Amino acid sequence: MRKIVIAGNWKMFKTQAESAEFLSGFLPHLEETPSEREVVICPPFTDLSLVSQSLHGSRVNLGAQNVHWEESGAYTGEIAASMLIEIGVRFVIVGHSERRQFFGETDVSVNLRLKAAQKHGLTPILCVGETKQQRDAGETESIISTQLKKDLVDIDQTHLIIAYEPIWAIGTGDTCESKEANRVIGLIRSQLTNPLVPIQYGGSVNPNNIDEIMAQPEIDGALVGGASLKADSFARIVNYQ
Ligand SMILES: O=C(CO)COP(=O)(O)O
Numbered sequence: 001m002r003k004i005v006i007a008g009n010w011k012m013f014k015t016q017a018e019s020a021e022f023l024s025g026f027l028p029h030l031e032e033t034p035s036e037r038e039v040v041i042c043p044p045f046t047d048l049s050l051v052s053q054s055l056h057g058s059r060v061n062l063g064a065q066n067v068h069w070e071e072s073g074a075y076t077g078e079i080a081a082s083m084l085i086e087i088g089v090r091f092v093i094v095g096h097s098e099r100r101q102f103f104g105e106t107d108v109s110v111n112l113r114l115k116a117a118q119k120h121g122l123t124p125i126l127c128v129g130e131t132k133q134q135r136d137a138g139e140t141e142s143i144i145s146t147q148l149k150k151d152l153v154d155i156d157q158t159h160l161i162i163a164y165e166p167i168w169a170i171g172t173g174d175t176c177e178s179k180e181a182n183r184v185i186g187l188i189r190s191q192l193t194n195p196l197v198p199i200q201y202g203g204s205v206n207p208n209n210i211d212e213i214m215a216q217p218e219i220d221g222a223l224v225g226g227a228s229l230k231a232d233s234f235a236r237i238v239n240y241q
Pocket residue numbers: 009096165169170171172173202203204205223224225226227
């Protein structure tokens with residue numbers, strides 16, 4: 001049985017005060033959430049410590065939005081895996097398209113980050129996906145296949161989550177049709193050596209489309225941006241039908 005993992009990526013949103021307000025509205029809704037669903041929140045680095053304390057004793061797991069591959073050193077603006085582990089982080093997003101697009105992440109650096117995460121016991125959520133231009137040119141399969149081949153060199157597939165995030169569907173309200181997301185996720189799975197790796201869909205997931213997305217047989221969860229910022233809306237997503 002593959003695990004279901006619903007994760008909220010808060011990106012560069014929420015101060016500590018806003019995080020605390022979110023949690024007081026969100027956590028009570030988890031009483032309705034089936035116990036086998038894994039729920040993860042990935043706040044900005046400055047919120048991690050506070051959110052970690054607030055989540056103590058709850059069933060929600062803490063995730064970070066990036067991790068560096070070195071143990072420590074002169075890497076201004078980066079964060080080491082041991083620093084994340086120390087405050088209770090268990091998951092980390094790696095290779096998000098916003099990191100690749102705006103901050104120069106390459107498949108080589110993504111691979112190094114995945115390795116560092118796993119070495120320290122963090123479960124990485126590896127993001128892959130194509131641009132609109134690549135999709136229109138019929139390159140979706142080849143782009144994703146290349147990303148997977150390069151990103152997953154020497155990566156342990158027993159402690160790994162993959163998120164299929166078509167870049168054109170992120171923050172646009174333009175969700176990938178659920179059957180198409182299911183098809184691409186099936187292709188991703190066919191490239192993996194471990195058939196049990198959970199594969200999420202991400203890109204304009206919201207309370208109105210989550211039921212249909214999760215009804216697809218290949219889709220094992222969601223990586224949610226904008227709709228994970230409001231307690232009611234993220235609660236509806238984790239409690240999908
Ligand atoms: O990038 C995403 C999650 O990592 C998706 O963002 P949105 O849900 O806002 O489209």
